[in-house]
Amino acid sequence: MTIHKMTCDVADRxxxxxxxxxxxxxxxxxxxxxxxxxxPGADGAAATWRIEAYYDEAPDAAALGxxxxxVAGVPVPELTIAPVEELNWVAMSQAAxxxxxxxxxxxxxxxxxxxxxxxxxxxxxxxxxxFGTAHHATTFGCLSAxxxxxxxxxxxxxLDLGCGSGVLAIATARMLPAARIFATDLDVQSVVVAKSxxxxxxxxxxxxxxxxxxxxxxxxxxxxxxxxxxxxxxxxPLIMLARDIRRAVAPGGMLVLSGLLVHQAAEVIAAYVAAGxxxxxxxxxxxWSTLTLVRR
Numbered sequence: 135m136t137i138h139k140m141t142c143d144v145a146d147r148x149x150x151x152x153x154x155x156x157x158x159x160x161x162x163x164x165x166x167x168x169x170x171x172x173x174p175g176a177d178g179a180a181a182t183w184r185i186e187a188y189y190d191e192a193p194d195a196a197a198l199g200x201x202x203x204x205v206a207g208v209p210v211p212e213l214t215i216a217p218v219e220e221l222n223w224v225a226m227s228q229a230a231x232x233x234x235x236x237x238x239x240x241x242x243x244x245x246x247x248x249x250x251x252x253x254x255x256x257x258x259x260x261x262x263x264x265f266g267t268a269h270h271a272t273t274f275g276c277l278s279a280x281x282x283x284x285x286x287x288x289x290x291x292x293l294d295l296g297c298g299s300g301v302l303a304i305a306t307a308r309m310l311p312a313a314r315i316f317a318t319d320l321d322v323q324s325v326v327v328a329k330s331x332x333x334x335x336x337x338x339x340x341x342x343x344x345x346x347x348x349x350x351x352x353x354x355x356x357x358x359x360x361x362x363x364x365x366x367x368x369x370x371p372l373i374m375l376a377r378d379i380r381r382a383v384a385p386g387g388m389l390v391l392s393g394l395l396v397h398q399a400a401e402v403i404a405a406y407v408a409a410g411x412x413x414x415x416x417x418x419x420x421x422w423s424t425l426t427l428v429r430r
Contacts, residue, residue, distance in 0.1 A: 138192040139218045140165070142185045142211055143173070149208055150183035152421045155270050156206040157187055159368075159393075161198065165189055192217070206421065207397070236274045237281025239305050254308045258334055259301050272392040275417055275424030276302050276366050279390045283426070284309035289362040292316070293354070293382065295375075296367040296393075300328030300343065306362070307337040316357060318346035349378045359384035369394040372402050376409040383411075383429045392424040399423040 144150035154170045165187035175181050195213045203210040233242035241257045242250045294303040294317040303317035325345050332338040415426040
């Protein structure tokens with residue numbers, strides 16, 4: 135099978151990261167793998183940032199560029215698409231992702247295991263079949279929020295709703311060794327990947343990971359209310375789940391929401407204020423919002 139590579143060179147790092155995030159999460163078709171890396175300029179010229187995305191079938195460059203620009207809200211440089219020889223594109227994508235520091239956490243791939251100091255703040259997550267390596271601004275924002283919240287408070291019961299790779303649940307387990315932690319995703323493969331990552335990071339026995347659509351799983355109902363709930367999903371399902379999440383969070387409990395673009399934040403905030411939450415922090419990172427709220 136022929137793999138097709140989309141290439142885009144961007145002068146500004148923040149713009150490059152915004153475009154890469156939109157390609158991963160918000161634009162169709164979704165690439166099988168995506169890399170973002172810095173290219174030194176030739177003969178003293180300024181460095182640029184290259185985005186490479188890999189597809190089974192070649193997308194239309196003009197249509198993809200138009201959709202990407204509309205979603206990301208920034209001008210999109212020229213996209214080029216060309217067939218490439220068969221490659222281990224997942225391994226190639228992993229190798230291009232450097233470690234990311236978010237608060238106390240350093241998230242890294244196995245290719246960097248020898249260069250990252252081992253300890254409770256190092257989290258091993260390889261890019262693969264589930265979202266969440268901390269290179270995306272939403273995961274970074276949630277990790278930073280977990281870092282800030284767990285410095286101030288010892289949470290006893292935590293839910294990572296839409297856990298993807300499991301990185302947020304793993305980070306929470308590292309900071310809250312006495313907490314009971316649940317991690318759910320509606321995608322079966324994501325839960326398989328999350329469980330594997332939890333075992334690799336030494337917290338597999340402390341997190342109950344399960345397939346669940348929203349908050350309807352019997353295990354969640356039996357668990358009662360949570361004093362910390364994290365949901366890094368998308369704006370539309372966040373709005374739809376606002377009332378259910380209110381019932382799941384204990385009075386005084388904290389809520390971290392992400393997966394939404396900055397221009398979507400006002401609508402999400404309004405839904406949660408109406409559901410009985412108060413906004414305590416709104417962080418904007420590369421066009422994406424991370425919200426921290428408390429249940430009144």
